[in-house]
Amino acid sequence: MGGKKPIYFSVSAYTQLSSSGQYFAKTDPNYNFLRINGIGVTLGRRLGWPDNRFQLNYSLNLDHYNLDNYPGYLFSNGTSYNIKLTQELSRNSLDGSPIFPTGGSNIKFTLQGTPPYSLFNGLNYKLPPTQQELYHFVEYFKVKFDAQWFIHLAGKFTVMSQVRFGFLGRYNSAAPASPFERFKLGGDGMQSYQFLQGSDIIGLRGYENFSIVPVGSNYNATNNPGSAIYNKFTLELRHPVIASGTATVFLLAFAEGGNVWDKFSQFNPYNVRRSTGIGARIFLPIFGMLGLDYGYGYDPIPGIPSANKGQFHFSIAQSLSGGFQ
Numbered sequence: 657m658g659g660k661k662p663i664y665f666s667v668s669a670y671t672q673l674s675s676s677g678q679y680f681a682k683t684d685p686n687y688n689f690l691r692i693n694g695i696g697v698t699l700g701r702r703l704g705w706p707d708n709r710f711q712l713n714y715s716l717n718l719d720h721y722n723l724d725n726y727p728g729y730l731f732s733n734g735t736s737y738n739i740k741l742t743q744e745l746s747r748n749s750l751d752g753s754p755i756f757p758t759g760g761s762n763i764k765f766t767l768q769g770t771p772p773y774s775l776f777n778g779l780n781y782k783l784p785p786t787q788q789e790l791y792h793f794v795e796y797f798k799v800k801f802d803a804q805w806f807i808h809l810a811g812k813f814t815v816m817s818q819v820r821f822g823f824l825g826r827y828n829s830a831a832p833a834s835p836f837e838r839f840k841l842g843g844d845g846m847q848s849y850q851f852l853q854g855s856d857i858i859g860l861r862g863y864e865n866f867s868i869v870p871v872g873s874n875y876n877a878t879n880n881p882g883s884a885i886y887n888k889f890t891l892e893l894r895h896p897v898i899a900s901g902t903a904t905v906f907l908l909a910f911a912e913g914g915n916v917w918d919k920f921s922q923f924n925p926y927n928v929r930r931s932t933g934i935g936a937r938i939f940l941p942i943f944g945m946l947g948l949d950y951g952y953g954y955d956p957i958p959g960i961p962s963a964n965k966g967q968f969h970f971s972i973a974q975s976l977s978g979g980f981q
Contacts, residue, residue: 664700664713674726682724688732689724692854700744709749715742721836721854727879729854730835734788738836738854742768750806755904755939756896758814762804769797774831781830796834799823800856818890820914821925822856825884838882841868841916844949844969855882859969860914862931862951867963870918874959887925888914904939910951929955929964947971 672692680687700713719738726732744766751759773793779785800822807815822839836854843866845859860868869875870883890912898905913928935949949971953964 662702664698664711666698667696668698669695685725687724688726689722690726691722692719694719710745710747713742713744713746715744716740717742719836719854728881730833730881731787731791734791736791736794736835738770738794740768740770740837742766753899753904755945756814756894756899756906757806757816758808759806761806764800764802766800766802767798768800768837770795772827774828781828781832790832791835794834794836795827795831796837797825797827798837799825812896814894816890816892816894818888818892820858820886820888820890822858822886823884823920833884835881838884839886839916840866840880840882841886841888841914842866842963843967844971846971858886858888858914859971860888860912860929860931860953861910861933861935861949861969862912862953862964862967863929863957864960864963864967867957867960868914868916868929869957869960870916870922871958873918883916883918885917885920885923886914887928888912889928902941904937906937908935908937909933910935910949929953929957931964935969944973945971 670693673690675689676687677689694717696715696717698713698715700711702708703710703712717738717740719740721736721738723729723731723733723736744764746762746764748762749760750757750762770793773795774781777793779789784790802818802820804816804818809815824834824838826833838855839858840855841858842860842863844861845857866880869880875881890910892908892910894906894908896904896906909932911930911932913930915928917923931951931953933949933951935947938946940946947970949969951967951969953967955964957963
């Protein structure tokens, strides 16, 4: 864009719908409805300092949520707007194929936030206001850090290590926590559900989808609104089987751990739910990256007896360079 320097520019728009209306009438207690509409614009450029591997992006997005008896959030009925500004600073120095990196690192630091409505909206949060008033304009600030490192070992073996962290905070302690942009941990981490869920979806193999919940909470995998804090560690040993212009196949063995919290007073980065397992990745130009993993989760989840132990996971379009799972 502009013809002189490499500048990244994109415009996006989407609409998502989830409803049980095809099975239940609106008067039925099992009826639910969710529609999310969104538009956004992103502008970014490569930096020359500290080196030319850095990139800085800015995004402005508007998400509109319409819920009718819809579970999985901190509220289930009403209309909500999420106007967010995002700044993303990244550095990518990966070596080798983008599908199977053999060295270098990929690091990303993200800041995101909404206007601080509670400072000027005139609401008295001690009353408290109605749910529609509380969540009509959601407010929050969000910090994320994601990093991958690749090290080539003997022969064709490569080690990938990864660290991920996220925190969702509030400007005003009297205002309610944001029902959106929260972190849901566990399972295959399929990012295709991110917009529909209005959350950050993070995989943790060896556990059911969304089954990692804070200790002491009454959440479950199907009614999990997400958490305010998470961290995750991953270590993978990879070995290519096929590496050609038409297909790439590699096998992997992994060990990973992660957890979620709702308060910083409870946060302990070393208190994680652990798992190990094996898997395979197949890249085909017509399909992208396909993944199949078997993971064993060692730590039981209170209230969800089936959440851990042996789990198969299928994934699509994940683990490419620049992507975090």
